[in-house]
Amino acid sequence: MNLFENQNQDKKPLAYRYRPKTLEEFAGQKNIVGDKGVLKKILIKSRFMNSIFWGPSGTGKTTLAEIVAEQLNYYYEYLNATKASVNDIKEIAEKAKKRFSIEGKQTILFFDEIHRFNKLQQDSLLHDIEIGNIILIGATTENPYFNLNNALLSRCLMFEFKKLDKEDIFGILKRIREKEEIELSDDVLNYISDIVEGDARQAINFLELLSNLEDVNLSVDEVRQIIQTRKSYDRVEDKYDTISAMIKSIRGSDPDAAVYWVAKMLSGGEDPLYLARRLVILASEDIGLANANALPVAVAGMQAAKDIGMPEVRIILAEVAVYLALSPKSNSAYMAIDKAISEIENNSIQEVPKHLTKLGAKDYKYPHAYKGNFVKQDYMKIKIKFYEYGENKFEIAANERLKKLWGE
Known part of the structure; x- marks a missing residue:
């Protein structure tokens, strides 16, 4: 934000007085x-x-x-x-x-x-x-x-709207310093620009706080003690980026990164149940049939999160996150349902084959009445392949069984 000084409102906060009035004055x-x-x-x-x-x-x-x-x-x-x-x-x-x-x-x-x-x-x-x-x-x-x-x-x-660059923040603070004749060094302005993580309003508020002190010839170390802020997790602004990082870390089989992002969100006050729900979804979407225990583990973690608060719930969520990160991965079920939904949305809807309805029950072949609990019959009028097996022990074995059953 390039800056506009309203001489008639010098008692207003700096962030208000130096609010841009035109696009030309607007930074970022x-x-x-x-x-x-x-x-x-x-x-x-x-x-x-x-x-x-x-x-x-x-x-x-x-x-x-x-x-x-x-x-x-x-x-x-x-x-x-x-x-x-x-x-x-x-x-x-x-x-x-x-x-x-x-x-x-x-x-x-x-x-x-x-x-x-x-x-x-x-x-x-x-x-x-x-x-x-x-x-x-x-x-x-x-x-x-x-x-x-x-x-x-x-x-x-x-x-x-994106967070402002450090250079934009520094430029704003420098102009205010000159207008207000504040005796703070470039090093201090650089420090403020760095810690506010793109928030111009917070940067100006810090500048105003320091300008109201008796001694404004402060070192960076002194300013650090006065402001006492640190980069952290914001439940509103960082929520979706951080949960995305957690999910992608687990999907990428990195338990250390997964635990780090869980810790960041919990330390920032995030609702543990929100993390638990995302872990349940991830267990089906990214682990799926490669580890059939992943979903019940995640669901158990979610149930526990409903009854147990911080700080103990952190242990449960960490266990689930690490377990999912260590598990083999498969998105075959996720891909299959999306393909099926796309088929339904973009093509003619198939009718249920008559022998699968109540009216056609006499023509239905009950698999358990046959050897191996299997008998060939049509379950769709037009056969469409949605499921592609994943490269993991369970699905590879299951696919071999399907081939033998159907004679493919």
């Missing part, structure tokens, strides 16, 4: 507002569309929404989902509708933390954004594809 998010950014191209046409801004805190979501409203000369309304109700949305929409009919001026509703509205409450937005009473900019630190309903997503453009 080049994928959105750079010369080739989609949002910049939309603004050139002077017409904005319903959008979701998602990404970590302190990356400019609120600021950019205000810039959009200012540049397009739209009214700007703000709601936070933690405090707002469906009635608040209706009141703003009605007010916006009246203003537009009188002035021909549209209204942007910046709806912060939109993911905190449940999916039924989110439906209350659909009518007004559909007919254009309001233009929605929903902001969230959560992945919208997991937390917003499909009807809302289908009506909005998605803009993902």
Whole structure:
């Protein structure tokens, strides 16, 4: 964020006073507002569309929404989902509708933390954004594809905000230092830029904290003692990246990495049951038939996680994660069901063969009445192969048995 100084509000926090007012002053998010950014191209046409801004805190979501409203000369309304109700949305929409009919001026509703509205409450937005009473900019630190309903997503453009580069943060702090004549060294600014992990707001707040001390000629070591922060896990911002790292580590048979990511999430306050559920899914998706015990082990871990809290639950989750990482891997069942669903979605649906129905029961051959508990008969009218055996002891042996049974 390049910076704008409001001389008349010098008692406001630095992060507020130096909030950018134009796209030219805005730093970072080049994928959105750079010369080739989609949002910049939309603004050139002077017409904005319903959008979701998602990404970590302190990356400019609120600021950019205000810039959009200012540049397009739209009214700007703000709601936070933690405090707002469906009635608040209706009141703003009605007010916006009246203003537009009188002035021909549209209204942007910046709806912060939109993911905190449940999916039924989110439906209350659909009518007004559909007919254009309001233009929605929903902001969230959560992945919208997991937390917003499909009807809302289908009506909005998605803009993902990235953490600011260390260089961007340093540039912001340096400009404020010069404007405010703060006596802090480049080394201190570099240290702040490094520890905030792309959060410009937090960086400016740290700068303001230090500037209010009697002695601002501080060393990096002294600043480290004052701020006492460290890189850690954020339950909102880092959740999906970290769980992805855990899953991929287990899939890649790396128990050390798997335990590390479990530890990071638990240390950051993540819900143990969330990890347990992901481990159950992984047991079927990635281990599957290669180790038939993987799923019951994971399910047992999930059941235990429901009854046992921290710190003891860490041991159970670690055991499950390590067990799954050590297990042989197969995604044959996962691939088979996806192929079958794709077949159903893209081709004609087959009818059930008559001999498999109640009406055709007299023609059904009961396998247990035959030698080896097997008899050849059709179970689909058109035979389609969905299952491909995995390269593991169980499935290789099972495939050989199938070949002998069916004479393939």
